[in-house]
Every structure is written in structure tokens, then in C-alpha cells.
Amino acid sequence: DTGVSQDPRHKITKRGQNVTFRCDPISEHNRLYWYRQTLGQGPEFLTYFQNEAQLEKSRLLSDRFSAERPKGSFSTLEIQRTEQGDSAMYLCASSLGSGPNYNEQFFGPGTRLTVL
Amino acid sequence: AQKVTQAQTEISVVEKEDVTLDCVYETRDTTYYLFWYKQPPSGELVFLIRRNSFDEQNEISGRYSWNFQKSTSSFNFTITASQVVDSAVYFCALLYSSASKIIFGSGTRLSIRP
Numbered sequence: 001d002t003g004v005s006q007d008p009r010h011k012i013t014k015r016g017q018n019v020t021f022r023c024d025p026i027s028e029h030n031r032l033y034w035y036r037q038t039l040g041q042g043p044e045f046l047t048y049f050q051n052e053a054q055l056e057k058s059r060l061l062s063d064r065f066s067a068e069r070p071k072g073s074f075s076t077l078e079i080q081r082t083e084q085g086d087s088a089m090y091l092c093a094s095s096l097g098s099g100p101n102y103n104e105q106f107f108g109p110g111t112r113l114t115v116l
Numbered sequence: 117a118q119k120v121t122q123a124q125t126e127i128s129v130v131e132k133e134d135v136t137l138d139c140v141y142e143t144r145d146t147t148y149y150l151f152w153y154k155q156p157p158s159g160e161l162v163f164l165i166r167r168n169s170f171d172e173q174n175e176i177s178g179r180y181s182w183n184f185q186k187s188t189s190s191f192n193f194t195i196t197a198s199q200v201v202d203s204a205v206y207f208c209a210l211l212y213s214s215a216s217k218i219i220f221g222s223g224t225r226l227s228i229r230p
Contacts, residue, residue, distance in 0.1 A: 033217065042120075042207050042220030043161070056216060089159060103149060103211055105218060107161035 002026060004108035006092050012114045013082055020078045021111045025094030032075050033105060034067055036060065037089040049075060050097060082115045089113075118143050120210050122221035129198055130229050137193045137224045139208030145169075147213035150184065150191045155223070156204040167191065198228045 005024045013019050025032045030051050035043035046065070047057045051072035061067075064082075069075040079086055089112050093105040119142040129135050141150060152164040165175065167184050175182045179196045195202055205223045212219075 031216070035218075040222070042209070042222050043218075044220070045217035048216050058217075091161065093161075103216070104163065104166055106163060107153075109158070109160045112159070 004092055004094050004106055006090075006108040006111050008111055009109060010112045010114075012116065014116050015082055015084060017082055018078065018080045019082060019113065020076055021090055021092075021113075022074060022076050023092030023108060024074045025092070026106060029094035029096055029106075030072065031095045031097040031105075032069055033093040033095070034075070034077050035091040035093065035107075037091055037110070038087075043089075043091050046077075079113075082113075084115045087113055087115045118145075118210060118212055118215070118219050120208050120219055120221035122206075122208055122224050124224045125222070126225045126227070128227040128229060131200055132197050134194060134196050135198050135226065137195075137206050137208075137226065139191045139193065139221060141189050141191065141208070141210045143210060143212045145212040145214060149211045151207075151209040151211070151218065152182065152191075152193050153207045153209060153220075154204045155207065161207070164193075195226075198226075200228045200230055202226060203228045 007022045033048040034046040037043040045058050046061050047067050049069040052069050064080045067077045089110045091110045092108045095105045096102050121140045148169045150167045154162040181194045183192045205225045207223045208221045209218045
């Protein structure tokens with residue numbers, strides 16, 4: 001499978017716990033994006049990386065959220081001290097970042113987080 | 117402001133009917149891209165089409181067609197002879213030239229009844 005993959009697909013945690021999600025982009029893509037989708041809404045941008053550099057962060061990304069892409073390949077999104085309002089689908093996407101289709105973002109299957 | 121509005125929250129039609137999903141966008145940029153994505157019950161976002169602001173040609177792909185009109189800031193999506201497998205949530209989205217993030221509408225839930 002050469003698409004964007006995310007792990008885990010589902011995560012149930014208790015309020016106050018930390019969780020970490022992983023995203024593996026399409027191999028030749030150098031841009032990686034994180035979005036959050038709550039029930040009944042469209043995805044909302046959280047942050048994006050160009051290679052290993054985190055170039056933009058949304059105001060939605062509170063200080064409890066941190067994302068990394070240490071070697072410019074896979075990325076992790078960590079949420080510390082989870083709250084019930086963090087329950088959502090977390091989507092990862094990747095794009096080439098250059099060329100005529102540079103901004104065509106391909107999405108992974110998402111990680112559904114439920115905070116009890 | 118950069119915004120995408122999908123006024124139709126839910127649409128339900130009988131199989132084989134044609135259905136149009138509306139999308140209206142707002143942007144001050146002269147260069148931008150518009151997208152449609154499909155989200156089936158499995159949850160994965162499936163890319164359907166991208167259109168840039170300089171290309172107002174309508175596009176047809178099988179039973180799908182898209183009508184881009186800059187004069188009305190609309191990018192509507194029509195499914196001809198709908199099928200049950202078309203049932204999903206459809207998102208219209210905007211990417212403006214100075215940004216990297218895609219701005220999504222709130223989606224239209226389409227149900228096709230057999």
C-alpha cells in the first residue's frame with residue numbers, strides 16, 4: 001500500500017492521559033499536514049511540515065499538543081493531559097510540495113480518539 | 117476572509133436520480149484552488165477533483181461533473197444517475213495561494229435510497 005497510513009486507527013483513553021499518534025506519508029511527499037475533524041464538521045487544519053521543519057501551527061493547537069517530524073519522514077502528534085473536547089478524528093495528509101500538483105493533499109484513514 | 121459554505125447539510129434521493137451539491141467560497145486571493153473530497157462511512161477522505169482559479173472549464177468524469185463559476189464564487193458538483201455507493205459525506209474545500217492549509221466546508225451528507 002503506497003498511500004498515507006496512520007496508527008492507531010482508534011484510541012480510547014481516559015481524561016488526563018497522554019496519547020501519541022503516528023502518520024506515515026506517501027514516500028516521495030515532503031509536506032505533511034495534520035487536521036482534526038469533529039463530528040458533523042469538516043476537517044480543520046492543525047499544523048504542517050515541510051520536510052522536518054514545522055512551518056505553520058493553527059491556534060487550535062494548544063500547548064497540550066505537539067507534533068514532530070524528526071527525519072522528514074513519519075510524523076507524530078502527541079496530546080498531553082487529554083480532555084473530553086479532544087475527542088475527534090485526527091487526519092494526516094501529505095503532498096509533494098513542488099511541481100504542478102504540489103498542493104494535492106492525500107489523506108490517511110485517520111485516528112479516531114475518544115476521551116472518556 | 118477565506119471561507120467555504122455548503123448550505124445543504126443533508127440530501128436524500130432515490131437511486132438513479134441526478135443530484136447537485138452546492139459550494140460557495142470566499143477568498144480575496146486571485147490564485148486559489150478548489151477541491152471536492154468524498155468521505156464514505158469508513159472515514160477516509162477521497163480526493164475527487166482539483167480546479168485552479170484560472171481554469172473555469174467545467175469537467176466531467178463518468179457520472180460526476182463539476183461547474184465552476186467565478187462570477188458567483190461557486191463550484192457545484194453533480195452526480196448523474198446516482199447509485200447507492202455514492203452515499204457519503206462530500207466536502208468542498210479551498211486552498212488559497214498564500215496558504216498551505218485546505219479550508220473545508222462543513223460537508224453535505226448524501227444518502228442514495230435504493
